[in-house]
Amino acid sequence: MKKTVLITGACINTGVAIVEKFANEGYDVVFTGRNLDSVSTAEKQYQEKFPNIYIKGYALRSLTDEEVVDEKAVEDLFEKLDKDEVFIETLVLNAADQGLGIKIFENSLSDFMRVIHTNVVWNYCLCEHAAKRMKKNGGGNIVFVNSNTAYRAIPDRIAYVTSKGGQLGMMRALALDLGKYNIRVNAVLPGMIRTDRWEKNPEFYAKVPSKYTPIGDVADGKDIADAIYYFAAHARNTTGAELVVDGGNTIQLYPIIPEE
Numbered sequence: 581m582k583k584t585v586l587i588t589g590a591c592i593n594t595g596v597a598i599v600e601k602f603a604n605e606g607y608d609v610v611f612t613g614r615n616l617d618s619v620s621t622a623e624k625q626y627q628e629k630f631p632n633i634y635i636k637g638y639a640l641r642s643l644t645d646e647e648v649v650d651e652k653a654v655e656d657l658f659e660k661l662d663k664d665e666v667f668i669e670t671l672v673l674n675a676a677d678q679g680l681g682i683k684i685f686e687n688s689l690s691d692f693m694r695v696i697h698t699n700v701v702w703n704y705c706l707c708e709h710a711a712k713r714m715k716k717n718g719g720g721n722i723v724f725v726n727s728n729t730a731y732r733a734i735p736d737r738i739a740y741v742t743s744k745g746g747q748l749g750m751m752r753a754l755a756l757d758l759g760k761y762n763i764r765v766n767a768v769l770p771g772m773i774r775t776d777r778w779e780k781n782p783e784f785y786a787k788v789p790s791k792y793t794p795i796g797d798v799a800d801g802k803d804i805a806d807a808i809y810y811f812a813a814h815a816r817n818t819t820g821a822e823l824v825v826d827g828g829n830t831i832q833l834y835p836i837i838p839e840e
């Protein structure tokens with residue numbers, strides 16, 4: 581059976597690079613985004629770029645209007661894939677609520693919970709439904725797109741940082757519980773990634789502290805996609821592992837600031 585990868589949040593930025601990596605490697609690709617129009621546009625662009633590869637997009641929101649995890653939508657997606665005889669051998673959990681600007685004394689508990697619900701609970705739900713099929717089919721693997729903020733905090737992102745730390749614990753627990761079914765679970769930890777936000781706000785990104793690393797540059801989406809692909813396709817004996825892709829940012833006590 582041909583291998584199929586499911587990539588969440590793959591209409592823009594890093595998700596696009598991940599789709600392109602797996603398509604280039606000959607995988608069938610299923611991807612999600614929240615908005616049906618964006619999904620249809622992305623699907624058309626992918627199909628034009630990779631005419632010989634099966635690429636299908638689905639609109640999938642993490643939360644209901646009441647801001648709880650939409651478990652029914654996940655169930656429906658996997659039932660649809662079962663009906664179409666699509667087996668997800670690799671699950672890449674890329675979508676994330678960035679939880680920007682959440683401040684302890686200014687934001688409500690529901691703002692904090694919204695981020696945790698998407699980044700931890702929804703991802704758990706996706707893992708549960710995917711792993712059930714992987715177990716039945718003799719194995720598979722799951723890759724979290726995590727963050728080096730799981731190790732080191734950044735300001736006004738308390739819900740995001742908490743969620744990425746929680747994700748790492750969940751990744752290890754899943755690796756432990758699912759290993760006996762030949763299901764591997766790993767995490768890629770990017771530092772800053774070049775995205776469309778760089779084009780929208782070039783002044784901020786010209787001086788962004790994450791650039792001050794031993795390598796002296798931030799990652800492109802492709803750097804992250806390569807690391808994910810390593811776990812998915814080459815790391816037969818690796819589970820519960822973390823691969824940091826941040827130009828060496830996290831190893832520093834002080835950032836290397838180049839002289840003017």
Ligand SMILES: NC(=O)c1ccc[n+]([C@@H]2O[C@H](COP(=O)([O-])OP(=O)(O)OC[C@H]3O[C@@H](n4cnc5c(N)ncnc54)[C@H](OP(=O)(O)O)[C@@H]3O)[C@@H](O)[C@H]2O)c1
Nearest residue numbers: 589593594613614615642674675676677727770771772773
């Ligand atoms: N960019 C960085 O510098 C950086 C650094 C470290 C780690 N990361 C991690 O790398 C991954 C990709 O980053 P990125 O910057 O490329 O992401 P991004 O541009 O923020 O977009 C990722 C996707 O997440 C989806 N998403 C956002 N909120 C969602 C929600 N509530 N429910 C479902 N989907 C949601 C978006 O879907 P829609 O298309 O539907 O809006 C989007 O396609 C994320 O896990 C992020 O935490 C990024």
